Amino acid sequence: MQETVKLLRDCPAMLIPSGLKVTLARGNELLVTHTLGGKFTVRGIFGIARIDDENADALGLAPLSASAGAVGKPENVSEPLSKTPGDSSAASGQCALASAAQEIPQATLDDLWNTAKTVFDPEIPVNIVDLGLVYRMEILKTPEGKNRVEVDMTLTAPGCSMGPAIANDLKLRLEALPSISEAAVNIVWDPPWNTDMMTMEARMILGME
Structure with missing residues (x-):
């Protein structure tokens, strides 16, 4: 995505690579270079900055989260039957639903890696997994029985x-x-990072293949 926009209002942003938080003034002309990782990366007279999705309106753009669209009712799903007094099957069904609602889905290693693929270096249009920056992801149990994730990554x-x-x-x-x-x-x-750790997809995106 390459699009020139003019800020419609003052907008908070984070300068890249310093990480300094600033406010960009209304009327600033910006070039939106990419929208990966759920944020807008822009260029201006100040250099490069990252703008959060919640400030999409300042850019005059739709929030990136809106691209998912509204989730409608799945097809071929029957409406629940009306419960009648003394209907034990309906009562037991409601108990089962209540029990299921209380269960918390358990995150898997696949969930961790897929989540890491939504994280991007603001200066590179490739996620940190395909760049080969993530070395290890592990789910461990704490003494209290909770799930703790440990990650080793590089730059x-x-x-x-x-x-x-x-x-x-x-x-x-x-x-x-x-x-x-x-x-x-x-x-x-x-180990030290090198370009051999990148996936083929990442190399193609960066024009290395």
């Missing part, structure tokens, strides 16, 4: 100042998963 270069912001973005997204009580994202440097 494309030790001097990347966006590292803490990327790690925190991943942490917050993992902790939003059902049954995950906390997540720890560790930035490691062994």
Whole structure:
């Protein structure tokens, strides 16, 4: 996505790669370079910045979350039968539904990796998994019996100042998963990252194939 827009109101943003939080003034002309990871990455006279989806209106654009659309009622699903007094089958059915509603779905390793694929380095239009930045993801039990996620990831270069912001973005997204009580994202440097760790899809996106 490459689109030039003019800010319709003052808008909070985060400068890349410094991570400095600023307010961009109304009337600023920006180039929206991509909308990956649920955020808008823009260029202006200040350089590169990232704008959260909740401020899409300032750009005059629809929220990225709206692209999912409204979820309607699935087809071929029958309406529940009316319950009549003394209908034990209806009562037991309601108990089963109530019990199921109380159960919390358990996040799986696939859920963790799929969530990590929604995290992007603002300067690179490829998610951190396809870039080969995530080395390990594991679900561990805490002494209290809760689920804790531990992640080892690296950066494309030790001097990347966006590292803490990327790690925190991943942490917050993992902790939003059902049954995950906390997540720890560790930035490691062994083994050192190199372009051979990228997937073929990532290499094609970046014009390396």
